[in-house]
Amino acid sequence: MELDGPGGGTDGAFIELDRVEKVFDVRKKTGFLKRERRRVRAVDAISFSVARGEMVGYIGPNGAGKSTTIKMLTGILTPSGGRLRVAGIDPSRERTRLAQRIGVVFGQRTTLWWDLPLIDSYRLMHRMYRIPDARYRANLDRCVELLELADLLDVPVRQLSLGQRMRGDIAAALLHDPDVLYLDEPTIGLDVISKARVREFLRDLNAERGTTVLLTTHDLQDIEQLCSRVMVIDHGRLMYDGPLAGLHEAGESERTLVVDLERELPPIEVPGTRVVRVEGPRQWLAFPAAESAAPLVARIADRYPLVDLSVREPDIEAVIAKMYAASAAGAERAVS
Ligand SMILES: Nc1ncnc2c1ncn2[C@@H]1O[C@H](COP(=O)(O)OP(=O)(O)OP(=O)(O)O)[C@@H](O)[C@H]1O
Incomplete structure (x- = not known):
């Protein structure tokens, strides 16, 4: 070609x-015989x-x-x-x-x-x-x-x-x-x-x-x-x-690690993440979307009884909403 x-x-x-x-x-019909x-x-x-x-x-x-x-x-x-x-x-x-x-x-x-x-x-x-x-x-x-x-x-x-x-x-x-x-x-x-x-x-x-x-x-x-x-x-x-x-950086958006543990545990502590939800043996850990999940997964597997794990992407609407919020905050900082 x-x-x-x-x-x-x-x-x-x-x-x-x-x-x-x-x-x-x-x-658009706005009333009887009325169109806008x-x-x-x-x-x-x-x-x-x-x-x-x-x-x-x-x-x-x-x-x-x-x-x-x-x-x-x-x-x-x-x-x-x-x-x-x-x-x-x-x-x-x-x-x-x-x-x-x-x-x-x-x-x-x-x-x-x-x-x-x-x-x-x-x-x-x-x-x-x-x-x-x-x-x-x-x-x-x-x-x-x-x-x-x-x-x-x-x-x-x-x-x-x-x-x-x-x-x-x-x-x-x-x-x-x-x-x-x-x-x-x-x-x-x-x-x-x-x-x-x-x-x-x-x-x-x-x-x-x-x-x-x-x-x-x-x-x-x-x-x-x-x-x-x-x-x-x-x-x-x-x-x-x-x-x-x-x-992701512009929107400071986050991805989520969904971690299935062998048993119920108090919120696990993994530097660079924060637990946002716990349901029985399953925990949801948020981390910055621009960062790689691999070292976090290794750290969790090393320290906790891990059964299964998946990574959830932020949805597009959330990323864009955060992007707006970040640029609005930036504009405000520039004004004040
Ligand atoms: N043929 C049309 N006549 C009038 N308005 C239209 C027409 N096609 C699209 N629009 C309007 O133009 C805007 C953009 O629509 P468009 O379908 O391009 O969005 P989109 O990003 O593809 O959305 P979605 O993800 O929902 O498919 C919307 O406000 C929609 O209502």
Whole structure:
């Protein structure tokens, strides 16, 4: 695969947004024959660029503007202002040409035909995207092998489990060899094993093919395991762009060790943590999210009768709330 092929940005940027806006006009019924017009600024002057081959998390609370951004990046929605390019293409002007370069997976919806066996959806996509036969075969074989789809190809999509359907959807998005993949909540509702499988596949895809990935998720572990960079959007504005650890530092957020002991004990004392809850033999220990859990786990295992242990990530809403609190406190300190 060439590195700066036709349509790549001049400075290596593959996705480029320059003060992009999307304003919706919403009409709300406020009484009999009375309607109020309201403008919703879903995306507010957002600028960022993503280089070819980057894997970037795009996160934010509900209603922040994530889906609206993705829809503009696919050409489904036209921006109200600003400049947007994907692979050098203006998405809303050349949606069909762009479709050959991008793949999209929505965790909450499927692009597969519900009543058809999985393989029939793939055959339809083969024709719709006019994928050359040899390329279709090679991509299908690769996805079937790596996503373990062989036994599922003849099963109607409606009979697949959520995890199986998600793997089927990811394969569907990759049959035409897109340069960029937009993933909207790809692990939502999946069990631990299915999540691990999907993440491993995405990591390999990025490493082997250099596919650029923009990932929207509520699961911070998706970001931690896949993305070296994360962007946070809230109220349509870009609030943070950098490594995940930096986001934790900015928000002073905490992760939690859930520790199962052999028996009930008083709150255990482990430097660098504080016990936030005790329930029978189970204790919850909070520690700074930017720090590694490994030395804490070793210390606990060394000193206490440990049966089981897991690490819980803070949820995105909590991280962002703390980020706001920290910046507000900083502003107050600067004033006083
Ligand atoms: N077609 C539309 N018409 C009017 N308002 C819309 C439309 N689409 C989105 N909005 C509004 O724009 C804002 C951003 O919505 P968007 O769906 O982009 O958020 P999101 O970050 O994807 O949220 P979620 O995590 O809940 O999917 C919200 O206030 C939403 O109500």
